[in-house]
Structure formats: structure tokens, C-alpha cells
Amino acid sequence: MASYFENGEGSLVPDALRGFARAHASLLTLDSGHGFLLARDTAPARRVGLLSGGGSGHEPLHAGYVGRGMLDVACPGLVFASPHNRQVYEGSLAAARSQGVLHIVKNYTGDRINFGIAAERLAHHGVPCARVLVDDDLATDSGDIAAGRRGTGGTVLIEKTLGAAADTGLGLQELQELGTRLAASCRTLAVASAAHTAPTTGRPAFPLDPEELEYGVGIHGERAPRTIPRGPLGPLVERMVLALLEALGPARGASVIALVNGLGAVTPLELYAVHAELGDLLDARGIELARSLVGEYITSLDMRGFSITLLTADTQVLRLFDAPVRTAALHW
Amino acid sequence: MTTTTSPDAFSTDAWMRRFVQSAQAAKGGLTSLDQEVGDGDFGINLSTGAASTLRRLDADPASRDDPAAPLHAAATAFLDDVGGTSGPLFGLLFQALAVAVADAGAATTPALAAGAGEGLAAIRRVGDAAPGDKTLVDALGPAAEALLTAPADTLPGESLERAADAAWAGVRETARLRARMGRSSYLGSRAEGVPDPGAVGIGMLFTSARAVVEDISTLLD
Numbered sequence: 025m026a027s028y029f030e031n032g033e034g035s036l037v038p039d040a041l042r043g044f045a046r047a048h049a050s051l052l053t054l055d056s057g058h059g060f061l062l063a064r065d066t067a068p069a070r071r072v073g074l075l076s077g078g079g080s081g082h083e084p085l086h087a088g089y090v091g092r093g094m095l096d097v098a099c100p101g102l103v104f105a106s107p108h109n110r111q112v113y114e115g116s117l118a119a120a121r122s123q124g125v126l127h128i129v130k131n132y133t134g135d136r137i138n139f140g141i142a143a144e145r146l147a148h149h150g151v152p153c154a155r156v157l158v159d160d161d162l163a164t165d166s167g168d169i170a171a172g173r174r175g176t177g178g179t180v181l182i183e184k185t186l187g188a189a190a191d192t193g194l195g196l197q198e199l200q201e202l203g204t205r206l207a208a209s210c211r212t213l214a215v216a217s218a219a220h221t222a223p224t225t226g227r228p229a230f231p232l233d234p235e236e237l238e239y240g241v242g243i244h245g246e247r248a249p250r251t252i253p254r255g256p257l258g259p260l261v262e263r264m265v266l267a268l269l270e271a272l273g274p275a276r277g278a279s280v281i282a283l284v285n286g287l288g289a290v291t292p293l294e295l296y297a298v299h300a301e302l303g304d305l306l307d308a309r310g311i312e313l314a315r316s317l318v319g320e321y322i323t324s325l326d327m328r329g330f331s332i333t334l335l336t337a338d339t340q341v342l343r344l345f346d347a348p349v350r351t352a353a354l355h356w
Numbered sequence: 357m358t359t360t361t362s363p364d365a366f367s368t369d370a371w372m373r374r375f376v377q378s379a380q381a382a383k384g385g386l387t388s389l390d391q392e393v394g395d396g397d398f399g400i401n402l403s404t405g406a407a408s409t410l411r412r413l414d415a416d417p418a419s420r421d422d423p424a425a426p427l428h429a430a431a432t433a434f435l436d437d438v439g440g441t442s443g444p445l446f447g448l449l450f451q452a453l454a455v456a457v458a459d460a461g462a463a464t465t466p467a468l469a470a471g472a473g474e475g476l477a478a479i480r481r482v483g484d485a486a487p488g489d490k491t492l493v494d495a496l497g498p499a500a501e502a503l504l505t506a507p508a509d510t511l512p513g514e515s516l517e518r519a520a521d522a523a524w525a526g527v528r529e530t531a532r533l534r535a536r537m538g539r540s541s542y543l544g545s546r547a548e549g550v551p552d553p554g555a556v557g558i559g560m561l562f563t564s565a566r567a568v569v570e571d572i573s574t575l576l577d
Contacts, residue, residue, distance in 0.1 A: 109444050110436045137441045140482035144448055145435065148455070 027226040033189060036223070037080045037102055044087055048352045051091040059107065060099045060115035061090050065350075067191035072199055073097065074121030074190055076128040076183060077112060078135055079104040081220075085179060085322040088353030094187035095128075095351075103223055103325070104244045106134035112142035116153065123196045124152030128183055128203065130175025131159040154196050156203030158182055160333065162271050163240025163248060164210045165253050176243050177283050177333035178210035180321045181345070184354060188347035209336045211271045212283075213264045216241040216329030217254065220288060223325070239263075243287070243324040259292075261301035263334050269309070274336045279314035280306065281345060283333035288323040295319065298330055315345055321353065365563075366512040368463050369419075372409060372426040375564035379406035390553040393535070398553040401443035408433035424458035427471075430498045442554040444491065445483065446561075449475035449496065459555060460494040465515040469503035472519070476500045492554035498522035499562050516565035523559040524575050530555045531576075551576060 030036045038056070045054035045061065052061050060077075074088045077099030086098035097119040101107040116125045125146070129139045139155065146153040160178030164171075186203050194202070216238040219229040222245070229245035232238055237260070240248035274280060284299045286292075299318050306313045314337060322331075337345065349355055379402045387399030412429035419425030434447030450478050451473070456471030457463045476496050485491040500523035506515040530552040556576075560569045569575065 108439065113435075134441065136484070137482055138444070141435065141444050141448060144478045144482060146449070148451060 027221050028223060034102070037100065040080070040083075041087070042101065044352070048091075051350070051352060052087075055114070055118070055127075058114035058118075059111040060097050060118065061087050063090050063092070063096050063110050064129050065092050066096055067092065069193040070096075070190050071123040071193055072117070072190055072196050073121045073125040074128065074183070074187060074199075075099065075112070075115055075119045075125055076179070077101065077107045077115070077139075078130050078132070079106060079244070081325045082322050084320070084353035085313075086183070089180070089183050089187075089351050091349070091351035093191060093347060093349035093351070094183055094354065102130065106132065106138045109138045109145070111140035112139050113145045116142060116146055116151065120146075124154070126186070126190070126196060126199050126203070127153065127155045128179065128186065129155055130159050130179055131172055132159050132174065133171055152196055154200040156186070156200055156207060158207050160207065160210045160212045161242070162213050162267060163242070164276075165211075165271065166249075166344075168215040174242055174246075176214065177212040177285050177322050178207065178335065179285060180285075180317070180354075181281055181335045182206045183212060184349060185341055185344045187349065188344035206335065206341070208285050209272065209341075210333055211268050212331050212333040213239075213261065213268060214241050214243070214287065214329055214331035215239050215248075215264070216287060216327050218289070218328035220245055220325035220327040226307075238329070241287075241324075241327070241329055243322065243327075244307065245324065245327070254303045257297055258301050259334070261298055262305055265302055265305045268332065268334045269311070272334060272336055274311055275336065277312070279312040279337050279342065281315040281335040281337050281342070282306075282313055282317070283321060283331075283335075284316065284318045285322055285331045285333065286320040287327040287329040287331065288320070289326045289328040292319065295330060298332065302332060315343055317354075366463055367420070368423045368457065369413065369426040370412060371516075371565050372430050374566075374568045375430075375561055376406040376410045376413075378560045378564045379403050379557075379568035381568065381570050382556075382572050385388075386553050386556060389550060389556065389572075390564065392550045394553060398439050398442055398556070398557070401438050401440045401559055402446075405430075405434040405438040405443050405446065408437040423461075423463045427454035427457055430454075430528045441483075442557070445479050445492065446557065448478045448482065448528065451475070452478060463502065463512050464508075465506050465510045465512055466508050468512060468515065468519075469500065469506070472500035472503050487534060490530050490533040490555075491551050492552065492558050494530045494533070494552065495523040495526040495555035495558035497556065500525040513566060516562055520559065520562035520565065523555075523562045527551050527555045527559045528576060 075097040079101045081103040097115040099107040099111040158175035159173040161174040214354040222229040238248040383399040383403045390398040409430045431450035453471035453477035460467035499519040502519045
């Protein structure tokens with residue numbers, strides 16, 4: 025018995041895409057035959073098209089970032105499932121500019137393979153293509169995990185920054201290098217007090233006691249490496265931020281961009297409280313909280329949880345981050 | 357048995373049609389294998405690609421005169437119409453074979469070797485799989501090597517038969533391996549003893565150059 029408002033099994037993604045395209049018709053068009061969203065208006069100076077994609081259920085990622093200053097194309101898969109290589113291939117042909125297309129890929133095996141197959145097809149047809157792999161999830165930073173760290177909240181900051189860089193006319197290799205540097209400069213940690221509702225069963229995707237927190241949860245309901253006792257917010261945020269700072273190692277006086285992100289069912293009130301704790305912690309350590317995004321940017325259906333992403337940013341990255349953007353989910 | 361010495365006597369159209377029949381005949385056996393070590397969808401995915409290949413072959417009978425066209429039909433079918441990940445990887449192999457055969461103008465042994473080698477390279481780039489990871493690379497690698505080491509004037513049917521023998525030896529070896537990649541990597545030692553279904557598909561492809569594979573179990577022992 026499903027608990028989602030939907031017409032039937034499998035209807036939610038195509039219905040939502042149709043509704044999204046209609047709501048944001050001035051920004052983008054939906055190619056429903058090939059399964060991608062295409063920006064109507066991107067900077068004429070762009071020499072490389074930017075394309076991302078991944079499973080649905082993470083809205084506003086990636087569709088919400090299609091438009092001026094960010095993505096040319098987004099390829100949504102079914103809920104929590106990689107897009108098909110055909111979507112990525114056709115979307116890439118639509119996105120490609122004079123110097124080709126850059127794929128921004130979250131590090132999951134299915135996404136890597138499907139985007140990789142599309143890249144081989146593009147090479148076969150003479151369309152230059154490069155990849156930035158986003159692998160910012162600190163919870164999966166272990167030598168035992170052959171697949172490497174997962175890609176999560178950092179994707180939003182990287183798509184914004186690369187979009188602005190692409191608008192300055194950078195080439196494919198320069199963008200790939202910048203993206204790789206950005207991915208190395210950001211880490212994310214997520215916690216949840218309740219799982220998302222599994223679409224197939226209508227029940228929580230995993231059990232969690234009321235006094236427990238899932239520390240290091242993934243954005244598809246992957247269980248965390250550990251469950252911790254629930255307590256006040258301050259020590260929890262401190263634990264997360266200290267782990268992120270230890271991984272990133274910013275020097276005193278360095279600037280960071282922070283993303284405090286709701287995973288689907290946490291209130292803005294709570295997210296701003298998280299941000300207050302984050303700000304205090306950074307102030308105390310002489311790290312400049314240069315820019316902040318607080319809200320829902322990459323969700324996990326209706327998971328009750330939040331993530332914190334930190335990106336260490338030099339003046340060039342801050343300038344790119346500040347550049348104008350006009351998409352459904354980010355605009356300034 | 358053929359006695360002609362012309363490489364043109366080897367028909368890629370007939371090869372692909374036998375592979376289609378093999379994929380359809382082995383659907384149940386492959387599904388059983390994949391239920392033990394994977395998602396259980398490989399048999400269906402391979403037969404979906406086969407059905408789409410057949411539609412494309414039948415839609416363009418004139419392409420029988422072009423040795424690259426049937427390989428190209430299989431490439432598009434497996435890349436565009438098949439879900440999962442292993443099926444589209446077969447599409448990359450067909451695409452590389454089609455390019456090499458088109459470049460050579462015929463399905464010669466050197467062309468097949470070049471195509472299998474490039475297909476293997478593409479699959480390894482995409483899947484990040486090395487020999488010994490219990491994937492289709494463990495069957496395709498030895499098959500490509502067999503084609504590469506066959507003398508250039510070997511008849512394509514003969515070199516593909518050598519490739520099939522090498523592929524099946526690799527398939528049997530995967531039963532002893534523990535997976536590092538893909539869904540079966542989560543199973544640890546539980547997947548030991550079961551060959552990789554994608555590797556079996558590669559064995560079936562090369563055997564189909566000569567004969568339809570009716571029953572994969574006879575080739576696994």
C-alpha cells in the first residue's frame with residue numbers, strides 16, 4: 025500500500041517531470057521521448073555544455089538546476105535508479121557546444137557505467153566529452169569500500185560553480201580540472217532520525233528507534249556505518265563539522281561555502297538552527313563562513329534528516345559562486 | 357562444413373541471428389544463474405536485446421550485403437533498448453566490432469581481433485573492471501587474445517571458434533572467483549561456484565559464430 029500521492033506504479037516520475045516543465049516553461053523544455061530537460065537560455069560564451077543526471081527522488085536535484093548559469097541538460101532516472109545511457113547520450117548531443125560536453129556524475133556504480141557508456145558513444149560520434157566525478161560523502165570514506173565515496177550534497181555547489189565557469193568560456197579540460205579540484209575540496213555528512221518511505225511498500229525503508237540517529241546515512245536510504253544515541257543539536261552538529269574540517273583541513277582564515285540541506289522532511293526552522301551551530305563552530309576556529317545555502321537542495325524522498333556540506337573556496341571559487349544564476353531552485 | 361577460402365563466406369548476419377536464437381534459448385538458464393549472483397534480470401535483458409536486434413535485422417534485409425551492418429544493428433539494439441548495465445556493455449562490444457569490420461570491409465580475423473580488443477578496452481574503461489573481478493571481462497579478455505594471436509589468414513569461422521573455446525574457459529574460471537564489482541560483490545563467498553552470467557553471455561556470442569547455443573549447462577562443465 026503506497027503512501028505517495030500518485031496515479032499508479034511508476035507514474036510519479038513522468039508526471040512530476042511534465043508538471044515541472046510546465047511550471048518552469050520559461051527556463052527549460054522537456055524532451056519526453058528521450059527523457060531529458062534542456063535549458064532554453066544559456067550564455068552564448070559557453071563552449072562546453074554541462075550535463076548531469078541521476079535517480080529521481082532527490083528533487084530539486086538535478087532538474088532544479090537547469091537554466092542560465094548552471095546545467096544545460098538534466099537526465100532524470102526512475103526513483104533512485106541511474107538514467108539509461110540513451111538518455112545521457114541523447115541529452116549530451118543536445119547539450120554539446122563547440123568544445124563538447126562535460127558530465128557531472130555522482131559516484132554510484134550504476135551512474136558511472138551508464139554515463140560511461142554514453143561517453144563511449146559520444147567518442148564514437150566525435151563529440152568531445154569529459155567527466156567530473158563527485159564523491160564528497162565522508163561517511164563512505166574507507167579503504168574497504170572499493171566503489172569509493174558516494175556523491176551527494178557537494179554536487180549542488182559544484183554544478184553552480186562549474187556553470188559560472190562554463191559561462192566565462194572555459195574549455196573542456198579546464199572545466200574538468202576545476203570540477204575535479206572542487207570535488208576534492210568538499211565533503212558532506214548526513215544524519216537521519218527516520219528513513220524515507222519506500223515507494224514500493226509505503227513503509228519506512230529501514231527501522232530506527234526513536235532514541236537513535238543514523239549517522240552517515242546515504243541519499244537512497246543506505247544505512248549508515250553506525251547508529252548513535254539522539255541528543256541535543258549542538259553536540260551533533262559539532263561532531264559532524266569537526267569531522268568535515270578534519271577531512272578538508274582548511275587553514276585558519278580560510279573561507280568555506282556551506283550547504284545545510286534538508287533530506288525531505290526536516291523543517292526550515294531546524295535547518296536554520298543547524299546553520300546557527302555551524303556558524304558558531306566555524307567562528308570559534310577562525311574559518312570564514314563566506315556563503316551559505318540553507319534549505320532543500322538534494323533530498324531523499326521524505327527522509328527526516330539533514331546534511332552539511334563544506335566547500336573550501338578561494339576568491340576565484342567565491343566569484344564563480346556569486347555569478348548570476350537563474351534556475352528553478354537557485355536564482356540570484 | 358564449409359570448404360571455401362573466401363572470408364566473405366562468413367556471414368555476420370547469420371552470426372547475429374544465431375546469437376539471437378541462443379539468447380532466447382538460454383533466457384531461463386541465464387535468469388537462474390543471475391538470480392544466484394545478481395539482480396536476476398540478465399536473461400531478460402539479453403533476450404530483450406536479441407529481440408530488438410532481430411527486428412532491426414529483418415527491417416533492413418539489404419544490409420546482409422554489408423558485413424558491418426548486422427553488427428551495427430546489434431550495437432544500436434543493445435545500447436538503446438536494453439536496461440541494466442551488462443546488456444548495454446554488449447552494445448559497446450558490437451559497436452567496436454562494427455567499426456573494425458567496416459574499416460576492413462570484411463569480417464576478417466584481424467578485423468574481429470581489432471574489434472574485440474577495442475570492445476574489451478571500452479568495457480573496461482566504462483566498468484572499471486580488471487581481469488579476475490568475476491565479470492564479462494574474464495570471458496572477453498581471453499576471447500580477444502585468441503583472436504589476436506590467430507594468424508591473420510585464419511578463416512573467421514575458425515578464429516571465432518578458438519575465441520569461443522577461450523571464452524568458455526574464462527567463464528568456467530569465473531565460477532571460482534569472488535566478485536569485486538557489481539551486485540554479486542555484496543555476496544562475498546556466497547557467489548563462489550556460480551559463473552558470472554555476463555561472461556556466459558560472451559561465451560554464447562562467440563559460440564554462435566558457428567552454432568546456436570541451446571543449453572548453457574553443457575558448456576559450463
